[in-house]
Amino acid sequence: MPNPTAAMLVIGDEILSGRTRDANMHYLAGELTKVGIDLKEVRIVSDDRAAIVTAVKALSGAYDHVVTSGGIGPTHDDITADCIAEAFGAHIGVRDDARALLAAHYDRQGLAFNEARQRMARIPDGATLIDNPVSVAPGFTLGNVHVMAGVPSVFQAMVASVLPTLTGGTPLLSQSLRIERGEGEIAGPLAQLAADFPELSIGSYPYQRNGVYGANIVIRGSDGAMVDAAMTRLSGMFPA
Template sequence: MSEIITAAMIVIGDEILSGRTKDRNIGHLADVLTAIGIDLKEVRIVADEEAAIVEAVNAVRARYTYVFTTGGIGPTHDDITADSISAAFTVPCGYDDRAFAMLEAHYAARGMEFTEARRRMARMPQGATHIDNPISIAPGFVIGNVHVMAGVPAIFQAMLDNVVPTLKGGTKLLSGAVHCPHGEGTIGGPLGEIQKRHPDTIIGSYPKYQDGSFWTELVVRARDPEKLEAALAEVRAMVEGISAKA
């Protein structure tokens, strides 16, 4: 049987919800996970509020194989992700000795004071392990199936590169596309019937507008290449049949 590995993402930060910062991490994570056969099933965006973070983390970590969070592990007062993850796992949050030493040496080498604010970046839940940060040193961390990373896209991507080799990949989704010159109102009924006949596939329709005309891209996804091709054949036949009557 195909092994299905699933994931959820929690984006943490008032700046995302207010629109001051535009998220660039969701799409990157989705691309990376798809490439290694992990299905990103859910994304939540939550405020810098402990109760909201705890509720979201506990909800999704019980439901999916992996959870990835971004944001809220910096040096400011509203960077409360480490405390919130600790609360979700009901463990203490404190300074990690190795993270503290790394950051202390990093700032000393730059001739900068290792302030209380900067020390906050060395805090993580008891029992967590590091996610290395090759850009700005301050590590992310893993506890249980939850991977906690920075929100800055370049740092998030670098951390994720270090996480990927530790993940268990699943059977990858294969996909095929069919160009359809008809709108969803025309194809909706027969396309739904095709989906019913091919329950092991995922069939999506995506309206497009190009060069002054509307059309629909029909995408079929499946893990089994034979089931994928069978569904694609029906979709192509449906489009050809509708076109012939038009």
């Protein structure tokens, strides 16, 4: 049997203007190759409704899977979700489960869940959410199109969420913990944790916010009890 085929659609003016260098294409290419899915085509288009809809229809019809990156944030030029809905003739609106995830996230951070942020809960009817353990705002799968964020750390986390479902493997479960310390301080204990749980994948996604360094630690694995155990240990190492 030939390998399944895939295409990628990168959405973003900032790539086409040369301001930002795309990192997601190279990452996805490597991950797909590892699991035996052939990436056959990549297209990069601007934040333009007609261009996105045309590309989604063409790629979705020609390949087994399509992965998109970019355009699902809170600003006015984030139009990917609406374009995917249009390409599939699906209705789109704020969905309760996505809204609840985001509301809880901003509540924990003491930030307003304003109208712009609520845009990120707009999901086409019939879609399945894609877990975002890094920054919560979910991606989604509609038909054979997997819609992911453009920020590389989030894109990579979403690829890890979706890839097992494409290859018939066991889906990965994830838990995350935000630690307000620099990575240099947590790297040692984290390496020990990774050594003690070799079956789990433990990732660190650093951030800087208002001058404070921190990292989101994401623990993934197919055995939920083991993920729980590692997270309990991690929380004990770094009490809030």
